Amino acid sequence: MLLLALETSCDETSAAVVRHGREVLSNVVASQVDLHARYGGVVPELASRKHLEGIGPAIEEALDGAGVAASELEGICVTRGPGLIGALLVGLSTAKAMAFALGIPWVGLHHMEGHILAALLERELPFPFLALAVSGAHSHIYRVDGIGRYRTLGRTWDDAAGEAYDKVSKLLGLGYPGGAVIDRLAAEGESDGLVFPRPLLHQDNLDFSFSGIKTAVLNHVRRLSAPPGEDEMRRIAAAFQEAVVEVLTRKALRALDESGLRHLVVAGGVACNSGLRERFRQLAAGSGYEVHFPSPKLCADNAAMLAVAGDFYLRQGFKDGLDANALAHWQLDAAAFHG
Ligand code: KG4
Numbered sequence: 161m162l163l164l165a166l167e168t169s170c171d172e173t174s175a176a177v178v179r180h181g182r183e184v185l186s187n188v189v190a191s192q193v194d195l196h197a198r199y200g201g202v203v204p205e206l207a208s209r210k211h212l213e214g215i216g217p218a219i220e221e222a223l224d225g226a227g228v229a230a231s232e233l234e235g236i237c238v239t240r241g242p243g244l245i246g247a248l249l250v251g252l253s254t255a256k257a258m259a260f261a262l263g264i265p266w267v268g269l270h271h272m273e274g275h276i277l278a279a280l281l282e283r284e285l286p287f288p289f290l291a292l293a294v295s296g297a298h299s300h301i302y303r304v305d306g307i308g309r310y311r312t313l314g315r316t317w318d319d320a321a322g323e324a325y326d327k328v329s330k331l332l333g334l335g336y337p338g339g340a341v342i343d344r345l346a347a348e349g350e351s352d353g354l355v356f357p358r359p360l361l362h363q364d365n366l367d368f369s370f371s372g373i374k375t376a377v378l379n380h381v382r383r384l385s386a387p388p389g390e391d392e393m394r395r396i397a398a399a400f401q402e403a404v405v406e407v408l409t410r411k412a413l414r415a416l417d418e419s420g421l422r423h424l425v426v427a428g429g430v431a432c433n434s435g436l437r438e439r440f441r442q443l444a445a446g447s448g449y450e451v452h453f454p455s456p457k458l459c460a461d462n463a464a465m466l467a468v469a470g471d472f473y474l475r476q477g478f479k480d481g482l483d484a485n486a487l488a489h490w491q492l493d494a495a496a497f498h499g
């Protein structure tokens with residue numbers, strides 16, 4: 161099928177054209193980061209308005225880039241949730257309106273389903289596999305038995321990993337979003353004896369907790385006699401990243417050990433992290449496990465990632481009606497497709 165995919169769950173307006181759920185013909189991502197940066201985080205109302213302005217041009221650019229006319233499209237897939245409700249509604253309403261006007265089916269998808277299956281845009285993987293899904297709102301370990309068949313094995317009890325990066329960045333005065341900035345500082349510095357806690361690391365579960373690491377960073381900064389200079393910032397960033405990466409990698413490897421599965425997909429915006437990629441490379445070497453990272457453009461929010469599941473569902477005849485609404489909160493297990 162030739163699909164248009166739309167993603168507007170947070171602060172990127174994205175449209176993609178994908179053939180057969182695998183061949184990405186275009187993947188346009190219009191970021192709103194500059195708009196929200198001055199407020200230190202995403203302002204939901206501004207995000208919705210910016211999506212409204214941007215969705216039409218993004219779709220035109222995606223169609224042009226793919227060399228495809230709207231009349232050639234055979235289906236539309238769109239993020240239905242979870243996310244900012246006003247932002248989601250822009251993508252969802254656009255998908256419904258276009259599908260209705262073009263007389264083609266559409267389907268609403270779970271955002272994390274898109275992130276996890278993005279790996280399949282670059283390589284085929286045998287089911288079942290495990291997924292570590294780490295973004296601004298999720299830090300979950302899932303067992304993936306097939307497209308639409310997900311089971312949560314572990315999850316964060318409080319902040320998501322990306323949220324912790326963003327909060328630490330904010331408290332260090334490094335702005336929003338924080339992941340890439342802290343990642344760069346961490347790579348330039350050494351933790352040099354500074355150790356932040358690794359919550360739940362030795363507990364007998366696959367869960368995470370990141371809010372304590374963020375508080376430990378805050379307490380460390382408060383104890384300093386002066387605001388941290390550049391070297392101290394690098395040291396803090398390196399120590400913070402080591403703590404987060406250690407917990408994520410150890411728990412994911414533990415999940416592989418316990419499940420007996422061999423393949424792990426690391427997905428979502430935090431999967432761009434260079435420290436996380438490097439640590440997985442070290443730990444997986446010689447272990448028999450294979451850890452797959454989609455390329456950074458497919459880890460961050462983008463529409464093409466939705467087309468893997470979109471193509472699968474629409475080919476099975478599973479589609480949504482005009483009454484399907486956006487869902488701000490939605491568990492991936494509950495979003496599972498049972499066709
Ligand atoms: O998946 P994503 O683009 O949007 C959501 O679904 O949330 O993930 C965004 C999150 C943000 O918290 C951002 O700070 C984080 O991913 N992030 C990173 C890196 N790049 C983005 N975190 C750590 N290291 C990075 N290089």
Ligand code: ZN
Pocket residue numbers: 271275295296428429460461
């Ligand atoms: Zn995302």
